[in-house]
Amino acid sequence: MDFTTLSNGVQMPMLGYGVYQVSQQECERCVLDALKTGYRSLDTAQSYFNEEQVGLAIKKSGIPRNEIFLTTKVWVEHYGYEAAKASVVRSMQNLQTDYLDLLLLHQPFGDYYGAWRALEDLYKEGYVRAIGVSNFYPDRLVDLASFARICPMVNQVEIHPYHQQGEAITWMEKYHVQPEAWAPFGEGRGGLFQDPTLMAIGQAHGKSAAQVMLRWHLQRGVVVIPKSTHLTRMEENLQVFDFTLSDEEMDLIAALDKKQSSFFSHQDPSMVEWFVKMVEERKEKNTHTAETEDNQ
Numbered sequence: 001m002d003f004t005t006l007s008n009g010v011q012m013p014m015l016g017y018g019v020y021q022v023s024q025q026e027c028e029r030c031v032l033d034a035l036k037t038g039y040r041s042l043d044t045a046q047s048y049f050n051e052e053q054v055g056l057a058i059k060k061s062g063i064p065r066n067e068i069f070l071t072t073k074v075w076v077e078h079y080g081y082e083a084a085k086a087s088v089v090r091s092m093q094n095l096q097t098d099y100l101d102l103l104l105l106h107q108p109f110g111d112y113y114g115a116w117r118a119l120e121d122l123y124k125e126g127y128v129r130a131i132g133v134s135n136f137y138p139d140r141l142v143d144l145a146s147f148a149r150i151c152p153m154v155n156q157v158e159i160h161p162y163h164q165q166g167e168a169i170t171w172m173e174k175y176h177v178q179p180e181a182w183a184p185f186g187e188g189r190g191g192l193f194q195d196p197t198l199m200a201i202g203q204a205h206g207k208s209a210a211q212v213m214l215r216w217h218l219q220r221g222v223v224v225i226p227k228s229t230h231l232t233r234m235e236e237n238l239q240v241f242d243f244t245l246s247d248e249e250m251d252l253i254a255a256l257d258k259k260q261s262s263f264f265s266h267q268d269p270s271m272v273e274w275f276v277k278m279v280e281e282r283k284e285k286n287t288h289t290a291e292t293e294d295n296q
Contacts, residue, residue, distance in 0.1 A: 001013050001014070001015065001038075001040065001241070002014040002015070002218065002241065004178055004221070004223060006130050006153045006154065006178055007151065007153050007176040007177070007178075008130060008153060010101070010129050010130045010153070012041070012069060012101075012102070012130070012154075012178065012223060013040055013041035013069050013223075014218055014223050014224070015039075015041070015214070015218070015223070015224050015225075015226075015237070015238065015240070016039060016040075016041025016042060016043055016069065016071075016223070016224070016225045017031070017034040017039040017041065017042055017043070017225065017226070017227070017234070018043040018044075018182065018225035018226065018227040019031065019042070019043065019044050019048055019050055019054060019227065020043075020045070020048055020182070020227055021048075021227070022048070022050060022227065022229060023050070024049065024050050024052075024053055026229055027050040027053035027054060027057070028053040028054075028056050028057045028060075029057075030057075030229050031053070031054050031057035031058070031061075032057045032060060032061055033231050033234060034234055035057065035058070035061045035063055035068075036061075037231065037234045037235050037238060038238055039234070039238070040063075040067055040068055040069060041068070041069040041070075041071070041225070042054060042058070042068060042069070042070055042071065043071045043072075043182075043225040044071070044072050044073075044095075045072055045073035045075065045104075045106055046072065046073060046074060046075040046078065046087060046091055046106070047073070047075040047106060051072060051091055051094035051095050052094040052095075054070075054095060055094055055095035055096035055097065056096070058070070058095070058096065058097075059096055065097060068101075069101045069102070070095065070097060070100055070101045070102070071100070071101060071102040071103070071104065072091050072095065072100060072103060072104075073103070073104040073105065073106040073134055073156075074087055074088065074091075074103070074104070074105055074106060074115055074119070075087070075106050075107075076106065076107050076109050076110045076275060076279050077279045077282050077283050078115070079105075079109075079110040079111045079112055079114060079115040080110075080111045080114040080115060081114040081115070081117050081118045082118075083115075084114065084115035084118035084119070085118040085121070085122065088100075088103065088118070088119075088122060088127070088128075092127070098127075099126070099127055099128065099129065100127065100128045100129070101128075101129045101130065102128070102129065102130045102131070102132060102153075102154060103119055103122065103123075103128045103130075103131050103132075104131070104132045104133055104134045104154065104156060105119065105132075105133045105134065105136075106134050106135070107134065107135050107266070107275060108133070108135055108136045108137065108140045108266060109266075109272060109275050109276070109279075110279070112133075112144075113144075113148075116131075116133075116144060116148055117148075117149075119131040120148065120149050120150045123150065130153045130154065131150065131152065131153060132152040132153045132154030132155060132156070132177070132178075133152045133154070133155050133156070134155065134156040134157065134182065135156070135157055135158075135266050136152070136155050136157070137168065137266060137267060138167065138168050138171040141155055141168075141171060141172070141175070141177065142171060142175065145175040145177070151175055151176065151177070152175075152177050153176075153177065153178060154177065154178045154179075154180055154223075155168075155172055155177050155178070155179060155180065156180040156181075156182050157179065157180070157181070157182065158181070158182060158183055158186075158261055158262070158263060159179065159181035159183075159184070159217065159222055160181065160183060160184055160185060160186035160192065160213065160262070161186070161192065161195070161198065161213060161216065161253050161256045161257070162186055162189075162190055162192060162256060162257065162258045162262055163186065163257070163258065163259070163260060163261055163262055164254065164256075164257040164259075165179070166257070169220070169222070178223060179221070179222045179223070180222065180223040180224070180225065181217055181222050181223070181224050181225070182225065183262075183263070184213060184214060184217050184222075184224040184225070184226050185210060185213055185226065186262045187262070187263075189262040189263075190258075190262060192209075192213075192262075193209050193210065194209070195209060195256065197252050197253065197255075197256060198212050198213065198253070198256075201245065201249050201252065201253070204249075205243045205245075207239075207240075207243060208236065210226075210233075210236065210237065211236060211237070211239065211240050212245070212253075214226065214237060214240045215240045215243065215244070215245055216245060216250065216253050218240065218241075219244070219245055219250065
């Protein structure tokens, strides 16, 4: 396994296992499979609703906690100083841990400055080894990096061959922020797994298009957290440290860049409104649940 050194000196594995869209029913089994396969970096989030299952799997694995790099993320409805801090305490309880290796703000909306101050204090208090953000476009990242007490150490964003984020990565490098890809395969959108260029490069190395994509990320210095619920693919995704893409092959992949998201833009006002509506609905649901429990 290769590692990257974050701006504060913490070592982070370059390849981990992500549990986005892994159901509660499957998550514990999948994380156990990943750990047995050799993964030592796990990425979850409050909004994935599977932190508890990740914690159970780590406990059952018998692997010492200090050998696992554990990441979770604070969701928007918990932004603001006090709410963010309280939510992280709940996350650590769900994950059955007394510290986190990496804690991220999940979205660049709402009172993320208040939430960031909470992360800074948790970091200073020793509950978190590194802090960062997710989905922060260069303007928001530079804003936070410039005015906060502590500069984000990681920015987890959409990066894949069809959306390579060259400019964003340049800004991250300027502020010593480690880029991390939350969808290193772009979820296969636009036929990415069947792309002729990726398939041809893979054939030359005896590798799949997916393995070529992971190798491409690693050679660009981008941390990856591929997700699969299938053991064979988990194993395949780890087998990317035994070959190297040539400069010519890297150039061929660079030419695939469409320079636009395969999902959505966080700078689209209608998308911001969608997030606002979702947060309000979740808060209303949580309030109703709490009132029901109080009346029982």
